[in-house]
Amino acid sequence: MSLKVIAFDADDTLWVNEPYFQETERKFCALLEDFLPHHTVSQELFKTEINNLSVYGYGVKGFMLSMIETALTVTDYNVRPEVIAKAIEYGKELLQKPIELLDGVQETLASLKDSYRLVVATKGDLLDQERKLKKSGLEHFFHHIEIMSDKKEADYLKLIKHLDIKPEEFMMIGNSIKSDVLPVLNIGGHAIHVPYHTTWLHEQIEHTLEHPNFRTAKHLNECVACITSL
Numbered sequence: 001m002s003l004k005v006i007a008f009d010a011d012d013t014l015w016v017n018e019p020y021f022q023e024t025e026r027k028f029c030a031l032l033e034d035f036l037p038h039h040t041v042s043q044e045l046f047k048t049e050i051n052n053l054s055v056y057g058y059g060v061k062g063f064m065l066s067m068i069e070t071a072l073t074v075t076d077y078n079v080r081p082e083v084i085a086k087a088i089e090y091g092k093e094l095l096q097k098p099i100e101l102l103d104g105v106q107e108t109l110a111s112l113k114d115s116y117r118l119v120v121a122t123k124g125d126l127l128d129q130e131r132k133l134k135k136s137g138l139e140h141f142f143h144h145i146e147i148m149s150d151k152k153e154a155d156y157l158k159l160i161k162h163l164d165i166k167p168e169e170f171m172m173i174g175n176s177i178k179s180d181v182l183p184v185l186n187i188g189g190h191a192i193h194v195p196y197h198t199t200w201l202h203e204q205i206e207h208t209l210e211h212p213n214f215r216t217a218k219h220l221n222e223c224v225a226c227i228t229s230l
């Protein structure tokens with residue numbers, strides 16, 4: 001086994017993220033309940049987010065703009081300005097959420113850091129992810145932080161080239177099969193899936209996966225045993 005670098009996804013792998021977005025979405029849908037039921041607003045918001053992904057990328061700021069656009073379209077431009085103001089306020093609140101580390105994060109990083117180069121590989125807004133990392137108190141574990149505009153095969157190949165390693169020396173650990181596992185396996189790397197109890201619809205995938213370079217772990221602290229058994 002020639003593993004050199006272990007990269008960690010951040011949101012819902014190292015710390016809580018998706019529940020905060022879901023809470024914001026519920027509050028946003030409630031603002032528009034005079035116009036449409038929650039689930040319809042929620043569907044419209046999701047459609048708008050997906051349409052905007054290629055221009056805004058992932059993260060809170062794009063989400064805020066998509067909330068505003070959704071508020072305008074579902075009300076046929078009859079939305080009260082207070083609703084727009086609230087959407088902006090909710091987004092700003094998201095940018096100030098506390099960092100809640102998931103179980104076993106500190107211990108896992110501590111037990112791997114002397115044997116491997118540890119990296120964070122995450123999507124999202126640059127400033128927001130930097131803020132979260134700083135607040136998390138985990139920065140000192142990592143050799144390199146990569147805030148990626150997307151997590152496709154080409155993005156991982158670029159990262160691997162930057163780290164000056166071969167794909168088989170790279171492992172990704174994360175909660176999304178679609179973003180953290182499949183592209184990494186496809187380029188010849190290793191991956192461990194650590195499922196989180198809730199996943200953004202866009203990251204969900206119907207997939208039964210069997211691959212020699214793939215493992216699944218219930219919690220992050222099971223990863224150490226997975227890696228040692230490789």
Ligand SMILES: [Mg+2]
Nearest residue numbers: 009011012175
């Ligand atoms: Mg994640």
